[in-house]
Amino acid sequence: MRSIASRMSVMTGEGALSVYARAKELESQGHSIIHLELGEPDFHPGPSVIESATRALAEGKDRYCAVAGLPALREEIAAYLKRTRNIDVSAANIVTAPGCKAALFFAMMALLEPGDEVLYPDPGFPGYASIALGLGAVPVPFELSSRNHFQPNPSEIAGKITRRTRMMITNSPGNPTGTVYTDAVQRALAEIAVKHDLWVLSDEIYARIIYGSEYISMLRYPGMEERTLIIDGFSKSFAMTGWRLGYTVAPPEVVSALLMMAVNTYTCVNEFVQYGAIDAMRDREGSTPRMVAEFARRRERFVHNLNQVPGFQCEAPEGAFYAWVDIRGTGTSAEEICRVLLEDGGVAAIPGAAFGPSGRDFVRFSFASSVENLDEAAARIKRASTVWQGTLAER
Ligand SMILES: Cc1ncc(COP(=O)(O)O)c(C=O)c1O
Incomplete structure (x- = not known):
């Protein structure tokens, strides 16, 4: 039937x-x-971004291209993350995807087994729970409460860890609350992740859109490099929603899994869009x-x-x-x-x-x-x- x-x-x-x-x-x-x-x-996006993308298109940059993304774009992303977030990653840690949503989906598909529990913020981006459910995993919400100025509560989260907990999703600044997690909260979340050997999916799509102090990525805390995947992209920080371009920063063994996902689904992201994105990241027009x-x-x-x-x-x-x-x-x-x-x-x-x-x-x-x-x-x-x-x- x-x-x-x-x-x-x-x-x-x-x-x-x-x-x-x-x-x-x-x-x-x-x-x-x-x-x-x-x-x-x-x-x-500014005129130079449009120009770079249209020039690339006119020059025939409309072919299948590198599965992980153009080396020049991935180099640019690594330099951008160093400049804006003070994190050291190399182009080899970066895999592009057609949007952050796709990046989230493939990261979760690569790392979760059916029955695995995934901690995620509630309220939060609706995809977190939906994707987990679609993969047969179990979404476990942690509350962002007004009493706590919408910060995650590390002791509540620690109390939700079980044998099946595999992943913690963080999103700072967060959709829908706009909360930027404090250094103390992130440090405590990182300690929990290390103690229980969890993957951390850090959705940093709004990292550039902050109204206060320096942004601290989850990757910067002790023990996080080997377990953290950063999801970021061009939709929000560069006003390029319809260009459909995002990326994952991941440890080497996860990069191989993400490349396998890409080969089996989207093959590569749009080539001329990547030329526009290189220009956007340089942000010559401010x-x-x-x-x-x-x-x-x-x-x-x-x-x-x-x-x-x-x-x-x-x-x-x-x-x-x-x-x-x-x-x-x-x-x-x-x-x-x-x-x-x-x-x-x-x-x-x-x-x-x-x-x-x-x-x-x-x-x-x-x-x-x-x-x-x-x-x-x-x-x-x-x-x-x-x-x-x-x-x-x-x-
Ligand atoms: C927290 C969060 N993550 C991911 C996404 C998806 O972004 P993209 O347009 O890159 O797929 C959004 C978009 O609203 C979002 O708010």
Whole structure:
């Protein structure tokens, strides 16, 4: 009998994409919608990046190419990680992939056996639990609680280790909370990983988008080089979401496994895109710092405005470009708030449960949108809040 493999029924989609689909539907019916649901910078790469990619295309760089990625790109990534994150890796440790999601998937597929337990942040990027489930592994959430400013709690995590624990996923700065893990927390997580001989999958896709001090990679802690895989890419730091380019930094034996995955799936990443990426990493036009400075400005203003909305409470995130709003003060569910905001208010946002059960009382707004859009969104949200103010008054 023809059937779909059972693993498909345990994997989940992404809240952002379903909200986006509904928002588009409303727009096609003539509604004005401000899109704050997707995690996508409203910037584009600078002219030199576009030029490098188009020149490469014109020169016929549209062939199958090196499975791990062009040596020149991998050299550039190694130099970039040294410059921006002070970590020493060589090109031989780097495997490119068509996006960080693919990199995450293949890393997990390469390292997990069915039944293996995977510690991951809740709330967190929806792919972590979904991919683990799809591979027959067991996702084990650790809570990022508002009481703890959304930092992981190492003693809670230590209490969740079992004989089957194989991997810990970290994500700093984190989606959706924007938390940058403290040095003390990361050190404690690294100690747990060493003590229990775990793989650490450190999703550092937002590492460049921080509003405070120096970024510390998980790779820098004692004993981490042999067990850490860094996942990073071009979607966020270089505003290149649609170029589909990410990479994994891994120990040698994992590199061999990732190359096997690549050979059996995507073969290599798009050649001319890699030439654009080399240029992006050199950042001759200062695009990344300029974009981050603009996000910082929006963060101040938008978070301030959100805190004026009755029942909303929002801490300024330390990284990434999301406002993670505690809505407990509204007396209404996050789903109902997002429904009202989208259907009546014309603002698309995501109910926090899309990022895991601990996100239940939160709503995520992306502030990767213009100041004009964000100001208008804040005004619309304030107007729509009369609905839940009514609910509060009735109590
Ligand atoms: C934490 C995190 N990891 C990975 C990804 C996937 O990024 P990519 O576009 O490179 O597949 C995202 C995108 O939203 C993300 O937020």
